[in-house]
Amino acid sequence: MDGALVPGVDLDATALMGLKHLTGRGAPTGARRLAARPGGIVTRRRGRGSEIDDVRPWVDGDDIRHVDRNATARTGLLHARTFRDERERAVLLVADFRPAMLFGTRRAFRSVAAAEALAMVGWRAAAEGGRIGLLAVGTGEPSFVRPKGGERAMSAIVGVMARAHADALAGADRADPPLADSLETAVGALPRGGHLILASGLDEPGLRFDEVIKAAATRVAITVLLVADAFERDAPRGAYAFLSRDGRRGWLSGRQGGEAHADYRRERLAGLGVGAIEIDAAAGPERVAPLLERLDATR
DSSP: OTTOOOTTTSOOHHHHHHGGGGTTOSOOOHHHHTOSSOOSSOOOOOSOOSEEEEEEEOOTTOOGGGBOHHHHHHHSSOEEEEEEOOOOOEEEEEEEOSGGGSOOSSSSOHHHHHHHHHHHHHHHHHHTTOEEEEEEEOSSSOEEEEEEESHHHHHHHHHHHHHHHHHHHHTTTSOOOOHHHHHHHHHHTSOTTOEEEEEEOOOSOOTTHHHHHHHHTTTSEEEEEEEEOHHHHHOOSEEEEEEOTTSOEEEEEEOSOHHHHHHHHHHHHHHTTOEEEEEETTSOHHHHHHHHTTGGGGO
């Protein structure tokens, strides 16, 4: 039927809304129990924060901006304020919908698996009080939703993600732009101390990828949901014909050693100090949800 969604190829907003029931099943981790603020995704402490912790006598090396005028006037001696580190609860979901992600040999395209995983992360963060935003990356202008709190924000994200995926399918014959450029945009959209969660296969990362990640890590926490299709790991050497939904035909080259390629991506991220969770595009949300409970452990 014309206009009908193709399971595993098209992104179904209703199905993403339904993934809410898969979140929050696990017991809270120690890190989440100890979180100073609500927000679902525990992030590294960044900066000095803005909550006053104590007022103490001045010591060499203190910032002149932190002089406490009242205590100084009262005692006649310089006093400085100390600040309690905050945990910024903003989470930005980055969905890679570039052409290389619009591929899959079992169950679903990698792009669909990426969206499902991000939706589950987002629902959990929303349930625990976090502010969630979205950057959906394709070949044109990215789709952006500013981080906001509540289930209404997550509902908006689901709708924008589904529309962005449909747009990506319409431009699937274009070349992949470098991922690094979009990551730089994503980091700029997050406040210091936020958490960037990228779902991608890391195809065409770009020459500046390592540089961008290293710079980003000084401002925000980063986690990569590393999405892979079975064909990448297990395809025997050879050539495979394909037919796209719009009638295009072509060939894919199978290669042995796909697992070595996956290892290289993991090692590259580890070398950059970035946590990664591997997502099998063939696994449905029921199997992926428990993996995402480990997200806090990557910090």
